[in-house]
Amino acid sequence: MDEGRKTYLEAKSRVLKALGHPTRLLIAEELGRGERCVCEFVEMAGVDYSTVSRHLNVLKQAGLVEDEKRGKQVFYRLRVPCVLSFMECLEQVIRTGAEERMKMIGQDQ
Amino acid sequence: MDEGRKTYLEAKSRVLKALGHPTRLLIAEELGRGERCVCEFVEMAGVDYSTVSRHLNVLKQAGLVEDEKRGKQVFYRLRVPCVLSFMECLEQVIRTGAEERMKMIGQDQ
DNA sequence: CTATTATTTGGTTATTATGCCAAATATACC
DNA sequence: GGTATATTTGGCATAATAACCAAATAATAG
Numbered sequence: 001m002d003e004g005r006k007t008y009l010e011a012k013s014r015v016l017k018a019l020g021h022p023t024r025l026l027i028a029e030e031l032g033r034g035e036r037c038v039c040e041f042v043e044m045a046g047v048d049y050s051t052v053s054r055h056l057n058v059l060k061q062a063g064l065v066e067d068e069k070r071g072k073q074v075f076y077r078l079r080v081p082c083v084l085s086f087m088e089c090l091e092q093v094i095r096t097g098a099e100e101r102m103k104m105i106g107q108d109q
Numbered sequence: 110m111d112e113g114r115k116t117y118l119e120a121k122s123r124v125l126k127a128l129g130h131p132t133r134l135l136i137a138e139e140l141g142r143g144e145r146c147v148c149e150f151v152e153m154a155g156v157d158y159s160t161v162s163r164h165l166n167v168l169k170q171a172g173l174v175e176d177e178k179r180g181k182q183v184f185y186r187l188r189v190p191c192v193l194s195f196m197e198c199l200e201q202v203i204r205t206g207a208e209e210r211m212k213m214i215g216q217d218q
Numbered sequence: 219c220t221a222t223t224a225t226t227t228g229g230t231t232a233t234t235a236t237g238c239c240a241a242a243t244a245t246a247c248c
Numbered sequence: 249g250g251t252a253t254a255t256t257t258g259g260c261a262t263a264a265t266a267a268c269c270a271a272a273t274a275a276t277a278g
Binding site: 146147148158159161162163166178180181182183 | 223
Binding site: 001005006009010011012013014015016017018019020021022024025026029044045046062063064066079080082083085086087088089090091092093094096097100 | 110114115118119120121122123124125126127128129130131133134135138153154155171172173175188189191192194195196197198199200201202203205206209
């Protein structure tokens with residue numbers, strides 16, 4: 001495999017990995033509806049401020065969100081809205097997987 | 110947050126997480142062109158058979174691939190091709206991130 | 219049945235991720 | 249300046265990942 005492809009795979013998988021956590025995916029989905037401050041995620045996700053702050057940093061490092069400080073609060077925004085278009089496909093993966101499991105049960109074994 | 114959404118976020122993030130590794134993303138991209146046997150990934154990715162096998166299992170558990178044994182070999186296939194449609198968006202995330210970094214350099218700071 | 223090839227699994231180790239608490243920082247308000 | 253609020257960072261404990269080697273399993277060929 002050439003070096004260029006390797007680097008590219010690393011960059012792309014880094015973005016996917018950033019979205020590959022329930023709390024971070026929740027954050028991304030919420031940001032799809034508009035900007036939010038950190039405190040809103042703390043409430044929604046039910047985890048510590050410090051934890052949310054670190055999740056937001058992972059998303060930021062991956063290039064998915066940007067932040068802006070206004071007054072005492074920091075507001076986050078989705079930087080590349082197309083990531084929300086993944087959802088439909090993810091649902092399909094999950095649905096297909098569930099059907100498969102049903103079939104497995106149907107066939108004894 | 111209601112229990113249903115939580116479960117759903119977990120399921121969706123599990124799929125993204127499965128794709129969030131360079132070797133597994135390579136595998137997914139290759140499978141986009143057609144079925145492949147394990148040995149092909151071993152060669153392409155330059156890692157151990159055991160490592161590839163475990164990566165394939167992660168993809169399988171996530172519902173992304175299916176396998177079929179034929180003779181001595183095991184062939185893997187993409188089960189839900191839409192995941193390849195992520196790539197364009199991922200590239201956009203990376204590109205936008207790179208531009209941003211260029212701007213940061215432009216502005217002293 | 220034995221040897222060979224392809225793949226998976228068990229076991230170990232090193233690295234990374236996650237979450238909390240406490241402390242540091244930044245901003246606004248009085 | 250002093251206090252309160254919002255967020256980030258340092259430190260730590262625990263859990264999850266990733267890679268390798270060696271051994272187990274499965275299938276074919278001889």
